[in-house]
Amino acid sequence: MALIVQKYGGTSVGTPERIKNVAARIAATQDEGHSVVVVVSAMSGVTDSLIKLSRQITPTPADREMDVLLSTGEQTTIALTAMALNAIGRRAVSLTGAQAGIITDGVHTKAKIANITPRQVHEHLDNNEIVIVAGFQGETTDGRITTLGRGGSDLTAIAIAAAIKADVCQILTDVDGVYTCDPRIVPNAKKIEEISYDEMLEMASSGSKVMQSRSVEFAKKFGVVFEVRSSFNNNPGTLVKEETMSMENVVVRGVSIEKNQAKITIRRVPDHPGTAARIFSAIAASHVIIDMIVQSDSVGDTNDISFTMNKDEWPKAQSVLEPVVREIGAESVGAQGGIAKLSIVGIGMRSHSGVAARLFEALSNGGINIQMISTSEIKTAVIIDETRIAEAANLTHEAFGLSK
Amino acid sequence: MALIVQKYGGTSVGTPERIKNVAARIAATQDEGHSVVVVVSAMSGVTDSLIKLSRQITPTPADREMDVLLSTGEQTTIALTAMALNAIGRRAVSLTGAQAGIITDGVHTKAKIANITPRQVHEHLDNNEIVIVAGFQGETTDGRITTLGRGGSDLTAIAIAAAIKADVCQILTDVDGVYTCDPRIVPNAKKIEEISYDEMLEMASSGSKVMQSRSVEFAKKFGVVFEVRSSFNNNPGTLVKEETMSMENVVVRGVSIEKNQAKITIRRVPDHPGTAARIFSAIAASHVIIDMIVQSDSVGDTNDISFTMNKDEWPKAQSVLEPVVREIGAESVGAQGGIAKLSIVGIGMRSHSGVAARLFEALSNGGINIQMISTSEIKTAVIIDETRIAEAANLTHEAFGLSK
Numbered sequence: 001m002a003l004i005v006q007k008y009g010g011t012s013v014g015t016p017e018r019i020k021n022v023a024a025r026i027a028a029t030q031d032e033g034h035s036v037v038v039v040v041s042a043m044s045g046v047t048d049s050l051i052k053l054s055r056q057i058t059p060t061p062a063d064r065e066m067d068v069l070l071s072t073g074e075q076t077t078i079a080l081t082a083m084a085l086n087a088i089g090r091r092a093v094s095l096t097g098a099q100a101g102i103i104t105d106g107v108h109t110k111a112k113i114a115n116i117t118p119r120q121v122h123e124h125l126d127n128n129e130i131v132i133v134a135g136f137q138g139e140t141t142d143g144r145i146t147t148l149g150r151g152g153s154d155l156t157a158i159a160i161a162a163a164i165k166a167d168v169c170q171i172l173t174d175v176d177g178v179y180t181c182d183p184r185i186v187p188n189a190k191k192i193e194e195i196s197y198d199e200m201l202e203m204a205s206s207g208s209k210v211m212q213s214r215s216v217e218f219a220k221k222f223g224v225v226f227e228v229r230s231s232f233n234n235n236p237g238t239l240v241k242e243e244t245m246s247m248e249n250v251v252v253r254g255v256s257i258e259k260n261q262a263k264i265t266i267r268r269v270p271d272h273p274g275t276a277a278r279i280f281s282a283i284a285a286s287h288v289i290i291d292m293i294v295q296s297d298s299v300g301d302t303n304d305i306s307f308t309m310n311k312d313e314w315p316k317a318q319s320v321l322e323p324v325v326r327e328i329g330a331e332s333v334g335a336q337g338g339i340a341k342l343s344i345v346g347i348g349m350r351s352h353s354g355v356a357a358r359l360f361e362a363l364s365n366g367g368i369n370i371q372m373i374s375t376s377e378i379k380t381a382v383i384i385d386e387t388r389i390a391e392a393a394n395l396t397h398e399a400f401g402l403s404k
Numbered sequence: 405m406a407l408i409v410q411k412y413g414g415t416s417v418g419t420p421e422r423i424k425n426v427a428a429r430i431a432a433t434q435d436e437g438h439s440v441v442v443v444v445s446a447m448s449g450v451t452d453s454l455i456k457l458s459r460q461i462t463p464t465p466a467d468r469e470m471d472v473l474l475s476t477g478e479q480t481t482i483a484l485t486a487m488a489l490n491a492i493g494r495r496a497v498s499l500t501g502a503q504a505g506i507i508t509d510g511v512h513t514k515a516k517i518a519n520i521t522p523r524q525v526h527e528h529l530d531n532n533e534i535v536i537v538a539g540f541q542g543e544t545t546d547g548r549i550t551t552l553g554r555g556g557s558d559l560t561a562i563a564i565a566a567a568i569k570a571d572v573c574q575i576l577t578d579v580d581g582v583y584t585c586d587p588r589i590v591p592n593a594k595k596i597e598e599i600s601y602d603e604m605l606e607m608a609s610s611g612s613k614v615m616q617s618r619s620v621e622f623a624k625k626f627g628v629v630f631e632v633r634s635s636f637n638n639n640p641g642t643l644v645k646e647e648t649m650s651m652e653n654v655v656v657r658g659v660s661i662e663k664n665q666a667k668i669t670i671r672r673v674p675d676h677p678g679t680a681a682r683i684f685s686a687i688a689a690s691h692v693i694i695d696m697i698v699q700s701d702s703v704g705d706t707n708d709i710s711f712t713m714n715k716d717e718w719p720k721a722q723s724v725l726e727p728v729v730r731e732i733g734a735e736s737v738g739a740q741g742g743i744a745k746l747s748i749v750g751i752g753m754r755s756h757s758g759v760a761a762r763l764f765e766a767l768s769n770g771g772i773n774i775q776m777i778s779t780s781e782i783k784t785a786v787i788i789d790e791t792r793i794a795e796a797a798n799l800t801h802e803a804f805g806l807s808k
Contacts, residue, residue: 016460050480056420057484058491065490068498069483072476076454079473080461086469087462094472099547120547143503143524 001033002167003125007135007157010044011174012231013077019043022231023084025172026130030090035125037164039135039157040081042073063108067137067147071097074134074153081132092130095120097137098145101163102156104138110149111138113156113218116163125164133160151212158215162222169224171211172231177238178203178210180402181255185390188403192253193236196243199253199345202379206256206343216240243347251348251355252400257393258341259386261291262311263371266321268302268331275328276305279321286320288313291341292374292381302330306372308383311337339371340389343381344396356380362399368392405437406571407529411539411561414448415578416635417481423447426635427488429576430534434494439529441568443539443561444485446477467512471541471551475501478538478557486536496534499524501541502549505567506560508542514553515542517560517622520567529568537564555616562619566626573628575615576635581642582607582614584806585659589794592807596657597640600647603657603749606783610660610747620644647751655752655759656804661797662745663790665695666715667776670725672706672735679732680709683725690724692717695745696778696785706734710776712787715741743775744793747785748800760784766803772796 006026013019022040029036050069054061061069078094085092101118104111124131135153138146148155154171161169176191178200183189195203197220204213210228219226219240229237247253269275276295283290293307309317314335325333349355356373359380363370368391372383384392397403410430417423426444433440454473458465465473482498489496505522508515528535539557542550552559558575565573580595582604587593599607601624608617614632623630623644633641651657673679680699687694697711713721718739729737753759760777763784767774772795776787788796801807 016457019461053420053480054484054487057423057487060491061487062490065483065487065498068486068500069480072479072483075476075479076457076473079469079476080458082472083458083461083465083469086466087464094469096472096549145500145503 001035003035003037003164004029005037005039005157005161005164005166005169007039007153007169007171008041008231009153009173010041010047012172013040013081014044016080019077019080020084023081023088023090025231026085027088027090030130037121037125037131037133037160037166038081039133039153039160040074040077041135041153043077046073046076064144067108067145070147071134071137071145074136078132078134085130085132090130091128092132093124094132094134095124096134097156098139100133100160102138102159103141104146104148106140106144106146108146111146113138113148113159116159118160118163121160121164151215154211154215155218158219158222158224158226161224161226169226171226171228173210173228174230174232175210175228176230176233176235177228178240179254181393181397182257185257186255186393186397188394188397190403192238194239194241194247195253196247196347197240198243198378199347200240202343202345202376203254203256206258206341206345206379206381248348248351250346251352252344252346252402253348254345255393255396255400255402256343256345257389259389260311261308261339261341261383261386262314263306263308263336263339263383264314264317264321264333265304265306265336266325266330266333267304269305270329271298271301271303278328279305279324282320282324283317286316288317288320292372292383294372294374308339308341308372338386339383340386341381341383342389342392342396343379344400345379347378349378349380358399359396362395363392366391366395368395405439407439407441407568408433409441409443409561409565409568409570409573411443411557411573411575412445412635413557413577414445414451416576417444417485418448420484423481423484424488427485427492427494429635430489431492431494434534441525441529441535441537441564441570442485443537443557443564444478444481445539445557447481450477450480468548471512471549474551475538475541475549478540482536482538489534489536494534495532496536497528498536498538499528500538501560502543504537504564506542506563507545508550508552510544510548510550512548512550515550517542517552517563520563522564522567525564525568555619558615558619559622562623562626562628562630565628565630573630575630575632577614577632578634578636579614579632580634580637580639581632582644583658585797585801586661589661590659590797590801592798592801594807596642598643598645598651599657600651600751601644602647602782603751604644606747606749606780607658607660610662610745610749610783610785652752652755654750655756656748656750656806657752658749659797659800659804659806660747660749661793663793664715665712665743665745665787665790666718667710667712667740667743667787668718668721668725668737669708669710669740670729670734670737671708673709674733675702675705675707682732683709683728686724686728687721690720692721692724696776696787698776698778712743712745712776742790743787744790745785745787746793746796746800747783748804749783751782753782753784762803763800766799767796770795770799772799
């Protein structure tokens with residue numbers, strides 16, 4: 001008899017039929033003797049429809065009102081899910097984020113959870129009811145509806161699990177778990193049984209978008225063990241938890257790839273203090289996220305500075321950078337697309353030497369040129385030609401024995 | 405500088421374009437120097453779509469969850485309306501029923517308003533903001549979402565107007581006001597400038613469904629003067645208020661007609677105490693609403709009892725009545741359709757004699773046979789052949805000089 005939090009994403013509840021399937025799964029969990037709290041997302045497509053509707057009113061809707069609008073998506077799903085459970089003879093009740101006691105700060109459309117007072121959740125659990133909570137949403141202390149931004153429903157599930165001290169938190173989605181690499185690119189990829197929070201974070205920040213980083217960070221902060229698994233079958237998924245001694249035995253947990261990157265190079269940046277700060281604070285102010293940064297050694301009294309970003313962000317960055325480049329007296333700024341990032345992630349890197357070398361050798365054996373390199377404590381990333389990324393992923397996967 | 409509550413129905417906010425028109429109207433009201441609170445319904449069609457969605461889950465959804473589901477309809481409209489006002493430079497905020505402090509009893513899908521604590525409404529008004537409130541919904545003291553049933557948005561508007569002591573409450577709809585008769589049937593019908601609550605109630609209960617009776621009753625109880633007017637033009641509408649001396653000078657305020665009626669007759673009901681009670685409590689238990697009741701004089705030791713109801717309700721009533729008829733030892737029960745009700749309504753009837761006679765004479769002159777008669781203090785109603793109803797309405801309208 002455990003207390004279980006289950007989260008079902010938009011695809012899993014995408015149609016009335018699928019909601020009925022989800023209800024059957026929840027009932028089966030209850031039949032195993034467990035108490036169940038369920039967090040659901042909006043049915044797939046609903047959030048986009050609501051955004052489209054708002055755009056018919058104005059291209060720039062107020063954030064406060066977007067939250068009121070978008071939160072109806074999850075509210076619809078909780079009602080339908082509770083109905084589906086009632087229809088098969090289960091006592092179930094729905095709660096909005098506000099009703100479930102999800103208190104957030106006041107930053108509309110991307111609010112942070114401040115605390116949770118799950119009084120109503122406890123009352124219904126004590127009453128032997130299944131509780132269906134709307135993901136992605138909360139309210140401020142002064143009673144405004146807020147939403148948590150992308151990946152917000154995962155965050156709701158993990159935060160609720162922490163608040164009610166759940167024994168298990170299951171993130172049910174349309175994939176079977178976290179894989180050693182994207183199986184569409186590396187057919188030999190294997191499902192990972194256990195992964196540490198830090199590895200999961202590095203995988204997420206490197207393109208393996210099973211979950212948003214903020215949910216993993218929240219889980220890490222509050223020590224919530226969670227499992228990523230499929231809502232369409234009963235296979236065990238991937239357990240995400242604090243690292244254990246045995247995890248260090250694996251040098252590389254997975255290979256993550258990210259396409260659609262661009263490399264920006266600013267040529268002949270005058271080599272004096274403050275120029276780099278001037279460049280990157282301008283980009284930060286435009287909310288463009290940059291990834292790898294490389295500064296070449298000085299040639300005379302100038303440097304070349306290169307960095308990568310999502311290719312789609314370049315026009316926005318360009319309009320910010322061109323005046324800055326003129327202002328600091330650099331020669332030029334230009335972008336090169338057609339590149340991709342490949343990362344290897346694993347906490348075992350800390351205690352194993354030669355990991356980067358093994359990666360470079362694998363790529364070299366395939367005749368794949370490395371354009372940039374970046375390393376962190378548990379990750380090594382390289383930028384290569386986008387057309388070679390599948391080949392590189394398979395070579396790397398093989399080199400670290402991840403198919404076994 | 406007045407405090408004005410405006411309510412816009414589903415047709416008035418039926419498309420993004422119409423919501424923008426509504427926003428322009430609200431802005432114009434503010435430009436006249438007024439503070440404005442707006443109550444909106446779900447966009448037309450939305451509630452039906454949600455009901456249809458619920459039916460794909462189960463034919464008998466739980467009432468609690470229907471309320472959670474349906475309340476998303478108005479929540480969508482408040483967000484879009486506030487956005488539309490923001491987009492034209494107005495400070496406007498949306499509030500759900502719960503946020504506006506609409507506290508109801510716990511009878512899901514047809515809750516009654518228990519009280520209103522419009523703290524947030526006042527705060528935003530004090531802040532010179534336009535407040536957009538979701539109609540039709542509220543919450544219980546223990547935090548459950550409820551809906552108010554049919555006509556609930558009118559009720560919200562009138563209740564809010566009472567709670568914040570608004571100077572004016574405008575019910576903006578797709579008709580120009582209350583007419584002396586349905587203009588589609590009586591082309592000479594005129595818009596009524598002023599009507600008393602009681603007349604409005606009798607008109608509503610006689611088929612002139614501009615508003616549900618409960619909203620008018622609420623307005624009467626709390627003395628809320630309201631105006632029914634069109635959201636598609638700027639014509640003055642009909643003012644509904646406490647009766648005044650001058651209202652009595654008009655003998656008949658309007659003619660109301662109701663088609664699609666059925667007359668039920670139970671033959672040879674044994675004439676002893678309790679039989680009528682047995683019949684009508686059985687019907688009441690089945691939630692069928694009956695209208696006129698006539699009991700013939702005793703013939704021997706039995707009576708015939710007749711009553712009318714909406715024709716569509718007959719199958720439900722029949723299944724309840726047949727066992728009762730056998731049980732009490734009456735001869736038979738049968739229904740006759742093809743009839744309609746015509747009512748004349750006016751508080752002037754109290755002080756003017758011969759009103760009923762003038763009605764009967766008008767119908768007689770047209771050769772229209774009267775099948776049943778029912779009278780109240782300010783209403784006289786007759787049942788006639790449905791095929792003659794338009795003719796009867798025009799004759800009656802003329803006889804009481806309502807076209808002038």
